[in-house]
Structures are given as structure tokens and as C-alpha cells.
Amino acid sequence: MVTSDLGAFAPKYQRVANDLRRRIRQGEWQPGDRLPAETALAEHYDLSVPTMRQAVAVLRAEGAVESRHGVGTFVKEERRxxxxxxxxxxxxxxxxxxxxxxxxxxxxxxxxxxxxxxxxxxxxxxxxxxxxxxxxxxxxxxxxxxxxxxxxxxxxxxxxxxxxxxxxxxxxxxxxxxxxxxxxxxxxxxxxxxxxxxxxxxxxxxxxxxxxxxxxxxxxxxxxxxxxxxxxxxxxxxxxxxxxxxxxxxxxxxxxxxxxxxx
Amino acid sequence: MVTSDLGAFAPKYQRVANDLRRRIRQGEWQPGDRLPAETALAEHYDLSVPTMRQAVAVLRAEGAVESRHGVGTFVKEERRxxxxxxxxxxxxxxxxxxxxxxxxxxxxxxxxxxxxxxxxxxxxxxxxxxxxxxxxxxxxxxxxxxxxxxxxxxxxxxxxxxxxxxxxxxxxxxxxxxxxxxxxxxxxxxxxxxxxxxxxxxxxxxxxxxxxxxxxxxxxxxxxxxxxxxxxxxxxxxxxxxxxxxxxxxxxxxxxxxxxxxx
DNA sequence: CTCGCTAGGTCCTAAAGAGGACTTGAGGAC
DNA sequence: GTCCTCAAGTCCTCTTTAGGACCTAGCGAG
Missing domain, CATH: 3.40.1410.10 (Chorismate lyase-like)
Known part of the structure; x- marks a missing residue:
């Protein structure tokens, strides 16, 4: 009951962030790889660019990816x-x-x-x-x-x-x-x-x-x-x-x- | 040099978040008090509501305030x-x-x-x-x-x-x-x-x-x-x-x- | 008095778009 | 060859607009 319908009614940007996180964990992109551009991702997930950016911002705050202005968004190495x-x-x-x-x-x-x-x-x-x-x-x-x-x-x-x-x-x-x-x-x-x-x-x-x-x-x-x-x-x-x-x-x-x- | 022009060219939402944080610290609103509504704050700071929301989101993540859907945004007590x-x-x-x-x-x-x-x-x-x-x-x-x-x-x-x-x-x-x-x-x-x-x-x-x-x-x-x-x-x-x-x-x-x- | 409904205020999500800033790489001038 | 300029691609900020969800208080019906 407590952990039942997770993600069913979550906002789009969260669902997309979760999916991106999963794809990174599964190795679709390796550390150092560049993710598709935000416009491309937005198109792929069929949502607007601002919402797409919000999803990427989640991963950025988590330290999973790093965005370089004018260059792209890259998968970071997990290293503590x-x-x-x-x-x-x-x-x-x-x-x-x-x-x-x-x-x-x-x-x-x-x-x-x-x-x-x-x-x-x-x-x-x-x-x-x-x-x-x-x-x-x-x-x-x-x-x-x-x-x-x-x-x-x-x-x-x-x-x-x-x-x-x-x-x-x-x-x-x-x-x-x-x-x-x-x-x-x-x-x-x-x-x-x-x-x-x-x-x-x-x-x-x-x-x-x-x-x-x-x-x-x-x-x-x-x-x-x-x-x-x-x-x-x-x-x-x-x-x-x-x-x-x-x-x-x-x-x-x-x-x-x-x-x-x-x- | 390193800490010189802080805030001079920072984005609006950050400058506003900083100002709000300062006002709360100085006791303009006490713990438990309700902040003005986002629309009112946006008007006061002369910016759009989404940008205003972004500023409030900063304080929310910091734990300085708490937003209750449909009710308002309230100053939280600092308590560790x-x-x-x-x-x-x-x-x-x-x-x-x-x-x-x-x-x-x-x-x-x-x-x-x-x-x-x-x-x-x-x-x-x-x-x-x-x-x-x-x-x-x-x-x-x-x-x-x-x-x-x-x-x-x-x-x-x-x-x-x-x-x-x-x-x-x-x-x-x-x-x-x-x-x-x-x-x-x-x-x-x-x-x-x-x-x-x-x-x-x-x-x-x-x-x-x-x-x-x-x-x-x-x-x-x-x-x-x-x-x-x-x-x-x-x-x-x-x-x-x-x-x-x-x-x-x-x-x-x-x-x-x-x-x-x-x- | 109690209950339920409604209206208003509030925060939440989302889209579309414009302009800006930054980086890179290609092409041309020297 | 070297340096500069420029254009394209990318991420960043902010605005405007719309609709939805949630809570509270007040009003009226019973």
C-alpha cells in the first residue's frame, strides 16, 4: 500500500527523469558520453523543451549528469x-x-x-x-x-x-x-x-x-x-x-x- | 577576487531567492507565518509567476519554507x-x-x-x-x-x-x-x-x-x-x-x- | 445546529516561444 | 601555417498563457 502506485500519477518531468536515470544505470550511455540534445530528448519523450529541461535538472542535481553550457549534457562517473x-x-x-x-x-x-x-x-x-x-x-x-x-x-x-x-x-x-x-x-x-x-x-x-x-x-x-x-x-x-x-x-x-x- | 561579484549577474530567481532568505532570517516572517501568495510576490518583485515559483522552490529545497498545496507557503522552524x-x-x-x-x-x-x-x-x-x-x-x-x-x-x-x-x-x-x-x-x-x-x-x-x-x-x-x-x-x-x-x-x-x- | 455545496484563493504542472550566452569547428585572411 | 571571424548547435533564463488540484471559509438547506 505504502509504495504501491509510484510513478503512476507522478508529474511528467519526474517520470522522464526516472526513465533517463534507468537508461543511464543500464549503461545505454557510459560515463563521459554525451546525451542527446534537449530538443532531441524532448521530441523523443514527446514533451516540451522546458519540461524536458526540468527532467534533466533532476539528474544534474543528483550528480548523475553534468551539463556544459553550449556543449551538451554528459554522464558523470560515480565516484565517492x-x-x-x-x-x-x-x-x-x-x-x-x-x-x-x-x-x-x-x-x-x-x-x-x-x-x-x-x-x-x-x-x-x-x-x-x-x-x-x-x-x-x-x-x-x-x-x-x-x-x-x-x-x-x-x-x-x-x-x-x-x-x-x-x-x-x-x-x-x-x-x-x-x-x-x-x-x-x-x-x-x-x-x-x-x-x-x-x-x-x-x-x-x-x-x-x-x-x-x-x-x-x-x-x-x-x-x-x-x-x-x-x-x-x-x-x-x-x-x-x-x-x-x-x-x-x-x-x-x-x-x-x-x-x-x-x- | 574569488568571491567578488556575487549576485551581480546571477539569474533573477537566485537574486530573489537570496532576498527572500535574507528577509526570513531577519525575522520579517516568523516560523509558522504564511508568506504572501506567489502572485503577490511575483508582482512585488516584478517578475513572472513561474520565475517567482523557481525562487520559492530554492527555499523549499533548503528547508527554509514549506508549501502546502492550495493553502500557502509557510516559514519552517529550523530544528535539527x-x-x-x-x-x-x-x-x-x-x-x-x-x-x-x-x-x-x-x-x-x-x-x-x-x-x-x-x-x-x-x-x-x-x-x-x-x-x-x-x-x-x-x-x-x-x-x-x-x-x-x-x-x-x-x-x-x-x-x-x-x-x-x-x-x-x-x-x-x-x-x-x-x-x-x-x-x-x-x-x-x-x-x-x-x-x-x-x-x-x-x-x-x-x-x-x-x-x-x-x-x-x-x-x-x-x-x-x-x-x-x-x-x-x-x-x-x-x-x-x-x-x-x-x-x-x-x-x-x-x-x-x-x-x-x-x- | 449540522451538513453539504460552492466560490475563491492558493499552489502545481505544462506548453510554446523568444532572446541570450557559450562552445566548437569550419572557412577565409594574412 | 596561424590567427581571426562567423555560423551552427547547445544549454540557460525568462515570459506569457492555460488548465488542474487542493484547501478553506462562508452560505444555505435541512
Whole structure:
């Protein structure tokens, strides 16, 4: 009953989108292939071009196809980067390189600024507007030139003020190793906040996203043994490029103090 | 340079969507308030109704507003359920209740079936099509009647065959406690795969999602001490209702064996 | 008072068409 | 050969127009 008449009374653009998706999955067009032009598709499905465009827009938002203005619409390869939340520190400590060495790092800006509200919201001990050192970065695939990640790091003034972290140049090693050195404390605990959402207009532009494509957003809070914040880092990826993997032991008894809450 | 002329040459529907978003953020309309009708908005912004609708569709996909057919468009409350990945077992073991006691559970189906390809893809030791016991569930907010989560559990035949897990009735306690009892093994390790994407047509219908709204999807693999799979569970939420929180210690030295890879 | 009908307002889908912007490739000028 | 120009093909934005579906409130009949 619940899943009975799916598609029977669905709008045309959805039915057509479903059919196109199926044809792509079945391999009628391979990754990289160009789909027929919108006018040709509209004729084939016997509907108007605007409605046809609406159907293609669905697949574009899903990341199944990519439209190039003036050129055509192409099937995209399904490819998700697997990212592990927990091992980032251990691995980088070992070889001391940047965490994402295969990508090209660009520093969009660096310097002091106010703590954004959405960052302060996940901290108990900070207010929006507090002055911190902010480093905004962009990671690009050097092979294709595709932007893969945009993000920022927020470091307390007491650690980063008057240091090279205020300079808009790429740091020589993993960011957290620099912070540890400057702060004289080790990273001891971390908390990640993961949300999926649609991008801001800025993110749409910087990441070159098609309209309607979602992003994955993580805010990473790192603290020292004494509980003080060493760094807050946030990253935004195109959702269709990323899979987060989290591996952990199941504690036989222990329970955490708080119940799930809402904000 | 990178973020200079944002919006200057953006299409109308985007500029209008941005303006509407700003007005909502600034409190011009409170959560629950009805926006002016599309015809009125179109007149106010001096553009056609279809273009106006496209602008509103942006906010709808973002989860900022909700349109009710024949009634109007209303500002939604921003409200994310915080969900912790790590403490689900500890807490449930403590009071033995269902993990999400405040939601109403419905079993959509239960019985044997083939393992879906996207589940097999995250397992090393299973093939798509393997016969397992599948329980599909829907969680609803009893206060509002809103569907909040749709998901499924996959349990090996060796554990669940010929048991009450094949019956489409709600289990009396947390699912994993039932599995532990039937298998005679404890849950020891877990691995979560998080992805954000646009929903399938089925999910759109079951969760009552507006077009273009993304979902968060997790596949949770639970194994016993000996490495055998006890249960694979997957859940899908509307993305604008959920925030995943993950808290963990930073290991001072240890590194995990494998580098990030692609699939 | 209760019930059912109706009218008006609202959002939803669809078509047809015009103009614009972008890319590519062919042909001609140098 | 190299560079430029141009035309064709493609996707992008926006408008105008039409009809349908859905909900609510008000009115009248019983």
C-alpha cells in the first residue's frame, strides 16, 4: 500500500527523469558520453523543451549528469572519496605531510575576524563575534582542476596571533601540527558535527556546483587535554563526491551522560 | 577576487531567492507565518509567476519554507535533531528501550529477500542477492505525524531465520539486543558509512519531501568480536532535520593501515 | 445546529516561444 | 601555417498563457 502506485500519477518531468536515470544505470550511455540534445530528448519523450529541461535538472542535481553550457549534457562517473573521521591525526603525525596531499591547497584568505555564528553555536565557551584567526582554504584536484573542498580554520588569538598563521600562505605541514607547536599542547579530543544541506550561493560558485546539488558540511572541534579549544575547522564538499566512514568499538556497558537533544 | 561579484549577474530567481532568505532570517516572517501568495510576490518583485515559483522552490529545497498545496507557503522552524553515532549502544543497553523511543515505529515489511547491491558494496564478505532477513521500518513523530526516518535492517539467515524477526511486528526492545540474544554473540565493532544525496522517488514519497530536498543516509555495519556480521542497518533522514555528532579521542601515535581510497 | 455545496484563493504542472550566452569547428585572411 | 571571424548547435533564463488540484471559509438547506 505504502509504495504501491509510484510513478503512476507522478508529474511528467519526474517520470522522464526516472526513465533517463534507468537508461543511464543500464549503461545505454557510459560515463563521459554525451546525451542527446534537449530538443532531441524532448521530441523523443514527446514533451516540451522546458519540461524536458526540468527532467534533466533532476539528474544534474543528483550528480548523475553534468551539463556544459553550449556543449551538451554528459554522464558523470560515480565516484565517492572515502574519508575517515578518526584516523586523520594519526596518519598525518606519522608522515607529517598535509592531510590531503593529493589535492592542491590554496589559501583564500588569512587574518583576524569575527567567529561566525554557526561555529559559535557548536561551542559552549565562545560567542559569535569573538575575534579569532581565520584561514579560508580551497582544495582543488590538480589533475582536473575541479574544486573538491572549501573550508576554513578558526584558531584562538592566544595561539595564532602574530604568527605565520595570519599569513595567507600554505603551511609547510599539517595544520594541527603547527597549532600544537604554537600552543604547546597536544590535540586530545575531537568532536565532529556533520550536516547535509544545500549550498550557499558562495559555495555554489566556489565549488562550481550545479543548481540543486547538496553539500556535506563538517565542523570539527579539537581540544587539548585541559578542554581548551585548539582549533575549529570546517569543510564543505559536494555531496556526491564524499562518503564519511567512521569505525569504532561498541562499548559493552558505558553510556554517555546526555540524551539526544535539539537545537 | 574569488568571491567578488556575487549576485551581480546571477539569474533573477537566485537574486530573489537570496532576498527572500535574507528577509526570513531577519525575522520579517516568523516560523509558522504564511508568506504572501506567489502572485503577490511575483508582482512585488516584478517578475513572472513561474520565475517567482523557481525562487520559492530554492527555499523549499533548503528547508527554509514549506508549501502546502492550495493553502500557502509557510516559514519552517529550523530544528535539527542531534544524533550521536557512538553512544547508541551504551545508552540502549542501559535502559533496554528502543533507541528512538520518542518516535513511533512502524514495520513496513519483514521477511527474507536479496541483499541490495548498495549494502553488499560496503561489505567484503557478502554478495548482492544473498538471501537475508530484511526488516523495513518507518519512524514517525507522533505529535505531528511527520515521517522522520525510513530505514531497514539486514540480518544474516543464520541468526534471524525462523525467528520473530521475520514477523512484521515491532520488536519489544532495541533491535540489537534481540540480535545479540539470537546470535549468542555481543556487538563488538561498528562501522558507519555516511553519505548525503538526493532522495529516490520512493523516499521522496514516504518521507513527504519537497522536490530538491537532500537526505542523509547511513549504512551501519555491526560485527561480533570474531568479525562476523551481526546486522547491517541503514537509515535515511531528511537532511534538514539531522545533525550527526561524533566525539572521539585523538590517538597520540597510532595510525590506521589504509589510505583514503575511492570506490 | 449540522451538513453539504460552492466560490475563491492558493499552489502545481505544462506548453510554446523568444532572446541570450557559450562552445566548437569550419572557412577565409594574412 | 596561424590567427581571426562567423555560423551552427547547445544549454540557460525568462515570459506569457492555460488548465488542474487542493484547501478553506462562508452560505444555505435541512
Amino acid at each position: 572519496l572515502q574519508r575517515r573521521s578518526r584516523d586523520r591525526y594519526g596518519r598525518a603525525r606519522k608522515d607529517s605531510r598535509l592531510l590531503t596531499a593529493h589535492l592542491e591547497h590554496t589559501i583564500l584568505s588569512a587574518g583576524r575576524g569575527p567567529l561566525p555564528a554557526h561555529i559559535a553555536a557548536v561551542l559552549d565557551d565562545a560567542e559569535p563575534g569573538d575575534e579569532v584567526v581565520i584561514r579560508r582554504r580551497l582544495l582543488t584536484d590538480p589533475k582536473t582542476g575541479t574544486p573538491e573542498e572549501v573550508g576554513a580554520s578558526y584558531v584562538p588569538l592566544g595561539i595564532a596571533a602574530e604568527t605565520f598563521l595570519e599569513e595567507p600562505t600554505v603551511v609547510p605541514k599539517a595544520m594541527f601540527l603547527c597549532v600544537e607547536e604554537l600552543a604547546g599542547k597536544r590535540y586530545a579530543q575531537a568532536r565532529d558535527h556533520w550536516i547535509a544541506r544545500l549550498p550557499t550561493p558562495e559555495e555554489t560558485q566556489v565549488l562550481g556546483l550545479p543548481t540543486g546539488a547538496p553539500v556535506m558540511h563538517v565542523i570539527h572541534v579539537a581540544r587539548a587535554e585541559d578542554g581548551s579549544v585548539l582549533e575549529v575547522s570546517e569543510s564543505v564538499w559536494p555531496a556526491d563526491r564524499i562518503m564519511l566512514i567512521d569505525e569504532y568499538p561498541v562499548e559493552p556497558e558505558a553510556a554517555m551522560p546526555e540524551a539526544p537533544s535539539e537545537i | 535533531l542531534q544524533r550521536r553515532s557512538r553512544d547508541r549502544y551504551g545508552r540502549a543497553r542501559k535502559d533496554s528501550r528502543l533507541l528512538t523511543a520518542h518516535l513511533e515505529h512502524t514495520i513496513l515489511s519483514a521477511g527474507r529477500g536479496p541483499l541490495p547491491a548498495h549494502i553488499a558494496a560496503v561489505l567484503d564478505d557478502a554478495e548482492p542477492g544473498d538471501e537475508v532477513v530484511i526488516r523495513r521500518r518507518l519512524l514517525t513523530d507522533p505529535k505531528t505525524g511527520t515521517p522522520e526516518e525510513v530505514g531497514a535492517s539486514y540480518v544474516p539467515l543464520g541468526i534471524a531465520a525462523e525467528t520473530f524477526l521475520e514477523e512484521p511486528t515491532v520488536v519489544p526492545k532495541a533491535m540489537f539486543l534481540c540480535v545479540e540474544e539470537l546470535a549468542g554473540k555481543r556487538y563488538a565493532q561498528a562501522r558507519d558509512h555516511w553519505i548525503a544525496r538526493l532522495p529516490t522517488p520512493e523516499e521522496t514519497q514516504v518521507l513527504g519531501l519537497p522536490t530538491g530536498a537532500p537526505v542523509m543516509h547511513v549504512i551501519h555495519v555491526a560485527r561480533a568480536e570474531d568479525g562476523s556480521v551481526l546486522e547491517v542497518s541503514e537509515s535515511v533522514w531528511p537532511a534538514d532535520r539531522i545533525m550527526l555528532i561524533d566525539e572521539y579521542p585523538v590517538e597520540p601515535e597510532a595510525a590506521m593501515p589504509e589510505a583514503p581510497s575511492e570506490i
